[in-house]
Amino acid sequence: MPLERMVFFSDAVFAIALTLLALDLKLPLGIPPERLTAELAGAVPELLAFALSFLIIARVWMSHHNDFFRIRDFNPQLAWLNMLLLFFIVMLPAPTAILSDYGGNPSPWPSVLYAATISGVYLTLAGMWTYAWRRGLTDDTVNEAEHRRVFLARLTAPAVFLLSIPAAFVLGSNTPFLWFLIIPVALLARRLTAHPSPAATQ
Incomplete structure (x- = not known):
């Protein structure tokens, strides 16, 4: 099977997942005009x-696209890792709906389910990248330093979301605020893995 078929199939699954997300964006039918503002506020x-x-x-x-721009070949193991990634992507609309419907409750489980799914997405993506590089399936532009840079960048999101899982049993409905840590963590990872400037290498 050509590599392009797997990439095209993956693109279609990503598109379906985005469509499934939008299906839950709806208001109840027959809302009286005087209740519209309250219903819109409740949908935030x-x-x-x-x-x-x-x-x-x-x-x-976009990360998947960039990876397969430099992955030149694949084997059954990489194909199954790709299917595992698509499994988490297709499953994401379900915990998203649970989080939107029940995230305001004290129960930690809406945040736990969501964080676990996101962690599965990014850990699988990182695993695919490392597996392809170690098996020699990437092109010559991917050396050890480039592999490490991309791999560490992929770990920033699961680091924050996995941390939020035990924290959810304490924070409850406030757990999503912890996810904002992904911004400084990503900036720190980018700084630590940045390519050295030409002047610094001389």
């Missing part, structure tokens, strides 16, 4: 959960 958590998942799927799709 649902919209925020949709936006977060949309952003994550979009970022993962």
Whole structure:
């Protein structure tokens, strides 16, 4: 099977997952005009959960695209790792809906399910990249330093989301605020793995 078929199939699955996310964006039918403002305000958590998942799927799709631009060959093991990634991507609309519907409750489980799914996405993506590099399936531009740079960048999201799983049993409905840590953690990882400037290498 040509490598392009697996990439095209993956693109289609990503598109389906984005579509499934949007299916939950709806208001109840027959809302009286005087209740519209309140119903729209009540839909804000649902919209925020949709936006977060949309952003994550979009970022993962771009990372997947960049990886397979440099992965020149594949084997059955890499194909199954790719299927595992798509499994988590297709499953993401379910914990997104649970988070939007029940995220305001004291129960930690909506945040735990969501964080576990996101962690599975990024850990699988990182595992695919490392497996392809170690098996010699990438092109010559991917040396050890480049592999390490991409691999560490892929670990920033699961580091934050995995940390939030035990924290959810303490923070409850406030757990999603912890996910904002992904911004400084990603910036720190980018600084630590940045390519050295030409002047620094002389």
